[in-house]
Amino acid sequence: MGVVTPPDLLSLAAQSCVDAAGLLRDIHVDVSSKGTFDQVSSADVEVEAFLRSVLVAGAPGSAVVGEELGSATASVTWYVDPIDGTRNFVRGLPLSCISVAAAVDGTLVAGCVLDPFRDELFTAAVGVPFAVQSSGLVITPGVSPRPLVLTDIPLPGSPYTGEMELLTDLLALADVRRVYSTALSLAWVAAGRADAAANIGVFPWDTAAGAVLVREAGGEFRSIGTNAFAAGRGEIVDWLAARVEGIVS
CATH class of the missing domain: 3.40.190.80 (D-Maltodextrin-Binding Protein; domain 2)
Known part of the structure; x- marks a missing residue:
């Protein structure tokens, strides 16, 4: 397997999220029920299928645990949520994201979350400090008397x-x-x-x-x-x- 270090896994995950976000601009969204209180959209399935193919191609021999298309495990395992916040997404509320993480031998080592509505990418890995890349307005968080x-x-x-x-x-x-x-x-x-x-x-x-x-x-x-x-x-x-x-x- 060529990609095994946390920084390399993070780089692959982050680029995969960015590329997957591009798909959302062109996907026609159909919605169906998944249980009494949950929903799944065609976008969830298409984005997860894309992420699976890119991640496994970039880290041969790795496995994917995903929300829509099943699970498997390997030395390197990806955790994929193609659209976290589907109920918001299908109503047009800009409160959802693409989430990808990597685990090596059962230990989480890298993660990224991409907010496609605000064009914000949150990244971190073992040995790679937390960072936010954003092209929008970013306000420095303040302190409030109540948490x-x-x-x-x-x-x-x-x-x-x-x-x-x-x-x-x-x-x-x-x-x-x-x-x-x-x-x-x-x-x-x-x-x-x-x-x-x-x-x-x-x-x-x-x-x-x-x-x-x-x-x-x-x-x-x-x-x-x-x-x-x-x-x-x-x-x-x-x-x-x-x-x-x-x-x-």
Whole structure:
């Protein structure tokens, strides 16, 4: 396999995201239901198919874990979410992204998140500091007296109890935004635009790239159970982690 170092994997992932974003400009979007509360678009499937072909060609012998087209594992494994935030995307809301991460022997080593609406690329890898490339207006994040938390809790149709109580208590402690794109939320936390993020009902392709971004930016990412996380900086992360763990355990 020619591409094995974290910087090389990051370079391949980032270029793949940029190229995939170009496809979105020409794709006709058809939407279908995926379960009671979720959707999938033709764009999701086409973009994931493109990413799979480019990533495996660039790193022969690697495998892909993707949201739409199945999973496999290898020494180098890619985690791909072609459009994270599909429900926003299909309604024309500019709150979705392309997310690609790489793991080597089970350890996440590189991640990138591309926001095609704002033309922002968030990147980081082991040995490569977190960075944001943007052609739009970028405001230096300020400091607020209350932490800013990004969370989609509670989600419709969730099997867990206690989510509404978590949100009620969180609103007393923090400012809260609902983004409905986990990868984009984590990228914004890494960039310092929010202090923390937490979600329940997530999958590896939702969080893999964002976990790398947050950690390499100096924050912490905590996996909770099999489908939840809390991430960010400061005491609010401890609070979120404890409350989320109490719900999913």
